[in-house]
Amino acid sequence: MNVSATVTVEGFVAESLATHGRDPRHLLQHLIRVQQRFSYVPDAAVEALSAALDVTRTQVRAAIAFYAFLHDRPRGAFEIRFSDNITDRMLGSRRLIRLLIERLGLAGLPAWGRDLVRADGRVSVGLASCTGMCDQGPALLVNGQAVTNLDAQRVDRIADLVQEDTPLERWPGEFFRVENNIRRRGLLLGNPATDGAAVRRLLDAGAEAALAEVERSGLRGRGGAGFTTALKWRFCREAPGTDRYVVCNADEGEPGTFKDRVLLTDYTDLVIEGMTVCAGVIGARRGFLYLRGEYRYLLPHLESVLQRRRAEGLLGTRILGADGFDFDIEIHLGAGAYICGEESALIESLEGKRGVTRKRPPFPVTSGFDDQPTVVNNVETFLAAARVVQWGGYWLRGEGTDQSAGSKILSVSGDCARPGIYEYPFGTPVHQVLADCGAENTQAVQISGAAGATLSPADFDRIIAFEDLPTAGSFMIFDHSRDLLDMVRNFAAFFAHESCGFCTPCRVGGALLRNLVEKVAAGQGSEYDLSEMRRIGTVMRRASYCGLGHTAPNHVLNTLDKFPLIYGRRLARASHTPSFDLDAALSQARALTGRDDIGAHIEDGSEVSA
Amino acid sequence: MSKTFKLDGREIPFETGQTIMDAALAAGVYIPHLCHNPEFAPHGSCRVCVVDIGGRQVSACTAAASEGLEVDNSSEAIGETRRAILQMLFVEGNHVCPACEKSGACQLQAVAYYTGMLAPHFTHFFPRRSVDASHPDVVIDFNRCILCELCVRASRDHDGKRVFAISGRGLESHLVIDSPSGLLGDSSFAATDKAAHVCPTGAILPKGRGYETPIGERLYDREPISIVGDVRAQEEEVL
Numbered sequence A: 001m002n003v004s005a006t007v008t009v010e011g012f013v014a015e016s017l018a019t020h021g022r023d024p025r026h027l028l029q030h031l032i033r034v035q036q037r038f039s040y041v042p043d044a045a046v047e048a049l050s051a052a053l054d055v056t057r058t059q060v061r062a063a064i065a066f067y068a069f070l071h072d073r074p075r076g077a078f079e080i081r082f083s084d085n086i087t088d089r090m091l092g093s094r095r096l097i098r099l100l101i102e103r104l105g106l107a108g109l110p111a112w113g114r115d116l117v118r119a120d121g122r123v124s125v126g127l128a129s130c131t132g133m134c135d136q137g138p139a140l141l142v143n144g145q146a147v148t149n150l151d152a153q154r155v156d157r158i159a160d161l162v163q164e165d166t167p168l169e170r171w172p173g174e175f176f177r178v179e180n181n182i183r184r185r186g187l188l189l190g191n192p193a194t195d196g197a198a199v200r201r202l203l204d205a206g207a208e209a210a211l212a213e214v215e216r217s218g219l220r221g222r223g224g225a226g227f228t229t230a231l232k233w234r235f236c237r238e239a240p241g242t243d244r245y246v247v248c249n250a251d252e253g254e255p256g257t258f259k260d261r262v263l264l265t266d267y268t269d270l271v272i273e274g275m276t277v278c279a280g281v282i283g284a285r286r287g288f289l290y291l292r293g294e295y296r297y298l299l300p301h302l303e304s305v306l307q308r309r310r311a312e313g314l315l316g317t318r319i320l321g322a323d324g325f326d327f328d329i330e331i332h333l334g335a336g337a338y339i340c341g342e343e344s345a346l347i348e349s350l351e352g353k354r355g356v357t358r359k360r361p362p363f364p365v366t367s368g369f370d371d372q373p374t375v376v377n378n379v380e381t382f383l384a385a386a387r388v389v390q391w392g393g394y395w396l397r398g399e400g401t402d403q404s405a406g407s408k409i410l411s412v413s414g415d416c417a418r419p420g421i422y423e424y425p426f427g428t429p430v431h432q433v434l435a436d437c438g439a440e441n442t443q444a445v446q447i448s449g450a451a452g453a454t455l456s457p458a459d460f461d462r463i464i465a466f467e468d469l470p471t472a473g474s475f476m477i478f479d480h481s482r483d484l485l486d487m488v489r490n491f492a493a494f495f496a497h498e499s500c501g502f503c504t505p506c507r508v509g510g511a512l513l514r515n516l517v518e519k520v521a522a523g524q525g526s527e528y529d530l531s532e533m534r535r536i537g538t539v540m541r542r543a544s545y546c547g548l549g550h551t552a553p554n555h556v557l558n559t560l561d562k563f564p565l566i567y568g569r570r571l572a573r574a575s576h577t578p579s580f581d582l583d584a585a586l587s588q589a590r591a592l593t594g595r596d597d598i599g600a601h602i603e604d605g606s607e608v609s610a
Numbered sequence B: 001m002s003k004t005f006k007l008d009g010r011e012i013p014f015e016t017g018q019t020i021m022d023a024a025l026a027a028g029v030y031i032p033h034l035c036h037n038p039e040f041a042p043h044g045s046c047r048v049c050v051v052d053i054g055g056r057q058v059s060a061c062t063a064a065a066s067e068g069l070e071v072d073n074s075s076e077a078i079g080e081t082r083r084a085i086l087q088m089l090f091v092e093g094n095h096v097c098p099a100c101e102k103s104g105a106c107q108l109q110a111v112a113y114y115t116g117m118l119a120p121h122f123t124h125f126f127p128r129r130s131v132d133a134s135h136p137d138v139v140i141d142f143n144r145c146i147l148c149e150l151c152v153r154a155s156r157d158h159d160g161k162r163v164f165a166i167s168g169r170g171l172e173s174h175l176v177i178d179s180p181s182g183l184l185g186d187s188s189f190a191a192t193d194k195a196a197h198v199c200p201t202g203a204i205l206p207k208g209r210g211y212e213t214p215i216g217e218r219l220y221d222r223e224p225i226s227i228v229g230d231v232r233a234q235e236e237e238v239l
């Protein structure tokens, strides 16, 4: 929007380089700025960045092709992306997409990786993986800014605003309002206030004592894997290296997860404080907050908190006057890649590259950013760590189970009366969450996101805890009015789109799985296809290179076991359906010969399966 | 004495820092592999070298050898996983073996034979990919590329050139060439580059040397890959 003729691509890149530096690791950040400004990355920018940063033009292009929010061809001046999580679909997003497309005079439907661009270049419509607004969807991004609570009226208005070429600054403010929807507060959410107490405590007690409190607390990572936080910090503290880094993983890409967004909005100081304490413990001078592109609207807020904390002496050189305690934080943006939540891919992305998972070991604690010891923790983990250092390890142990100390913040969405943020002590059974959020007639819960587990009512007595149902926080609810196959189709397409492509089982297996799911959904599948889905899913789970591929088939394998009927009622026939449609293949011949009689058709392969 | 681990019941000696693959190769035990080449840092992308250690599958080319491991390299379950991975590689690209100059001396084909893969099995993707014949001495047929990144690594780490890179993501991942036109002939690539001699498939081939060795008399026509090893090693012996 407003691409004024006065700024040339070269000029813009030169300014970006002047302001943000020529470190090749800033490549991605420069590309994001160019994309924002010109709605694509023109060749001239590729050449200029390649020359200035000493990376090949191919590497620049490869990065553009990797990130879903970067493009080598123009998108619309208004670049619109609908969030395409299953929860958006359940709230009617497909209908709204069609409405907008019609209003804008576009044809067809966008698909993952395929945007509709209007010929006049004014507007484009595409999809995005879950944008983290599931409790207030359907949602979309327009030029990277989140618009929530879409309905026909709002979409109509958006179409008008686009047609009138109204700049985003003058769109109605309520379109961009993002609610926190905190419904249940516990240990962490009870109190957002802090005045640097954790940092003071660290300085008073010393790094070793602070680390001992984290150890005592039993705190485990809240980002999914559940690694013991104190151990991670200790490994990093003791690893040889010239520098050390603290990284806050705010990629929050797991479909159905949005609690980090809320923490970054209202508990910002505590999150930053956790990072600062970690820096003090491991001896880091620099930190990064890797913020998913979908949350770019939070950037001004986050920058202002960092700025204030610098002014308060809580960041920067000689923090709170302590000699040698220097630490500051830079915010790096992501650009639409779920894999960049995986810690080693995240580090690759921080270094400006395609977000491909690194070989592990070595783990980031010994060889992370710039190959130096690096702690990567989830937003919620840092928040909890700050309180643990402030209030002591026993404080966290006051809740939860033996193996899962403290509480877990859940992002609840889907079929319930009160979607939003719920904090529970570990050990809380699933049925209690369902009762509290007003879920009725529940058929299934997808816990821990698309990569997580599908729960049937038989599982609702199970508890949220590392030892039973570990979760990164996503809790999506499906009542009996839903066809769970829609969920499976959504997730299968998500994983095929988000595979980084490095290893064979995930890259190829994910695409095969998606195609088979579509075949079954189209009523063309057979038992044989279901057994193929199992076979492929098993190979992905076993042989993939990283966690994405290991977990990508979970939803298929879980639903095949627990909800066989969603497949069974779609099967065309019991045994085998060829994926090659002989009759369709003959259609050209029929057209050429002008025939359409019975003799010109082949019975749809029923001989094969007899 | 040196430390050992067990591979299919056999004691394999190893030194600290070696991977399971390194130690096995040194002991003359074959573990199928495609993206691995001992001259370059382990990569771990093809997953063909998957082995089982106590119910956990790891890639032998990246997993460190350690004392007392019991590694399964030959069970039916491992064989089944490898076959499925190879089938995935076959349907992802366009591999028309009978019409390929590399047939009989291709590691992809030879590993497929070795694992008992009889047919590609899965539905073919039939991607549209091109052939780049712009270079005077070498031709690249992208249809046969399995994204092992050996040429990428050889060009970057050995030739010091960075001629190749992988672009895109997911199934759209593809090999690209660093030159203004994107064509090989326009790049700094030379037939003497290491990168010209590492491809495990028929994707990078020398020009003007078609069918020098008749089909039927080629490397893997005579003996299985488990005995003769990688194409590259053979080439070097001949040179």
Ligand SMILES: Cc1cc2nc3c(=O)[nH]c(=O)nc-3n(C[C@H](O)[C@H](O)[C@H](O)COP(=O)(O)O)c2cc1C
Pocket (backbone or CB within 6 Å): A220, A221, A222, A223, A224, A225, A226, A227, A249, A250, A251, A252, A253, A254, A338, A339, A340, A341, A342, A343, A344, A376, A377, A378, A379, A381, A382, A546, A547, A548
């Ligand atoms: C595909 C994939 C995506 C991930 N996405 C995230 C994410 O968005 N946020 C996060 O905190 N961890 C994510 N993780 C987990 C991280 O790799 C890492 O374990 C975590 O950030 C460590 O922090 P913690 O110990 O505080 O949980 C992801 C892992 C995988 C395999």
Ligand code: SF4
Pocket (backbone or CB within 6 Å): A339, A357, A498, A499, A500, A501, A502, A503, A504, A506, A507, A544, A545, A546, A547, A548, A549, A550
């Ligand atoms: S499993 Fe493989 S292809 Fe999938 S994201 Fe991980 S490394 Fe990439």
Ligand code: SF4
Pocket (backbone or CB within 6 Å): B144, B145, B146, B147, B148, B149, B150, B151, B152, B175, B198, B199, B200, B201, B203, B204
């Ligand atoms: S061209 Fe050959 S060496 Fe290069 S990535 Fe493809 S298969 Fe590997």
Ligand code: FES
Pocket (backbone or CB within 6 Å): B032, B033, B034, B035, B036, B043, B044, B045, B046, B047, B048, B049, B050, B059, B060, B061, B062
């Ligand atoms: S040879 Fe080990 S993963 Fe390719």
